Amino acid sequence: MTASFLFLAFVGHYLPDFVGRASFAWAFISFITVLGIGLFSTILIDVAVFGNTCVDKLARLLSAAIQLALTFGFVIVGLVFIYVIGVSGSIQKIPSGQKILLVMSLAVPALYCQIVVFNFLNAQGKARYELFYLWSINALFIVASLVYLYYRPLISIIEYVVAYVLLRWVGVVLVIFFVVRVDLRHYSLWRLGKNNWLGQAKLISSGAPLALCFGGESFLYFALSLISREMGDIELAAYQISMHFLSVIYMISIGVGNAAAILIAGDTQGDSVTISRSRLVEGIVFGSLLMAPCLVVCVFLPDYVALLYTSDQQVAAMVAGSIQLATPFLVFELIYVVTRMVLRSLGDSWLPTAMTLVCLNGIGLLLTWGLFIMYQPGVKSIILALTGCTFILMVSLVLRYIRFTDTHRRSALAQ
16 A cells, blocks of 8 residues: 555656546556455465465465466456457557556556465464565665656656556565475475366355455445546546545554454364454454554644645645545444454355445445435545445444354354
8 A cells, every 4th residue: 555655646746647547547456456355365264274384285275376366367457458449449549548557457467466475474474574575665666766757857657657567576576486485495386286276266265255345345436436537637636545545544454354354263272253252342442543543644634645645736635625524434444344354254254245235335326426416526425425335334244243143152052
C-alpha cells in the first residue's frame, strides 16, 4: 500500500494531467490483486497446520501456489490485452488511459507470486522477510524516482509505469530465488509442480470463498470508480485517492484478521470454537488500538493527507472531506473483517461469503443509487453508502458468529 501511495503521489504531483487515468488503472489492478489475496489466503492456514517439520509438503504447496499465481496472472494480462484492443480497434490507436492499464496489468503475475511467497513465510513466523523486502522496494522506488527526475525531468506516464512494473518483477524473482535457496534448500519448485493438478485444484477450492469475499469488496470499489469516472476526472481522482488512503488503514484489519485465523488454526490444545471467542475479542481490541491514531488523522488532519497525494487544490478539498466522513466506515470494517476471518478459520466460509456479496455489492450499490437520487450525486454520497452497507455487514457477521458458536456449544453439551 505504501508503494501504491508513492506511485499515486508521484503522478499527482509531477504528472497531474494523468492522475485520473492512472488512478483508474490502479483501481482495476487493486481489484485483481485483492482477488489474489483472497484466493491465496488459505496458504496461511495450510502452512500453520503443517508446521515447520513437513518440508516436503510445504515445498509442494508453495510450488503449486506459485504456478497457479503465474497462470492466473498471465490469463488476466491476456484478457486486459483483448479488452484494450477491442475498445481501441488496433494497437496503434490505443489511448493513453488504456495504455496505462495494459502496462500496469503486466505487474499482476508478479504481485500474485509476492502474495503467495509471503503468505508462506508469514505463516511460519518469518514476517521479518516481508518487512525487509517491502521497505527495501519502497526505498529503491523513491531513489529511482528521484534519480530519474534529476536526469530526465520530462518523464512520460508510460515510462514511469514501465519502471514500476520492472521493479515489481525484479523484486519477486529475487524473493523466490531466496526462498528456494534458504528455506527449501533441497527442493525444486518446478519439478514438484509438474502434474501437481490436485494441489492447485485444492488451492482453488479452498481459496474460492475468501476470493469471492475480497473480490466482492473490491468489485464494489471498482464499480464505484466507474460511477466516479462518469462524473469527471476531478471526482474520479478524489474518490480513488480517498479509497487508497482508506485501503492503507484497511491493511490493519487484514493483518489482525489473518493473525487471529492463524492462531486459531495452529492451536491444537483445545476446542477451536471456544478458543475463537478470546481470539476474536483480542483481535478487535488490538486492531482498535492500532487504528486509533489513523482515526485521529482522519478526523483532525485530513487536509494534510490530501496534500500528500496531489497539488490540485480542488481534488485535495474533496479528498479531505471524504476521508473525514469515512471514519465510522473504518471501524465497522475492522470488526467485520476480523469476525469473518475467525469464522473462516472455524470452517464457516460460504455463508459469510454470501453475506459479503449481498451487503456490499447488493445493498452498497442500492444505497449509492438511492443517495444519488435523493441527496446528491458525488463522492460524499458514495462514502455514506459505503458506511451504511459496511455497518449492515458487520452486524450480520457478528450475529452469524454468535449463532455459530451457540450451535456448537449446544451440540457439545448434548454429547
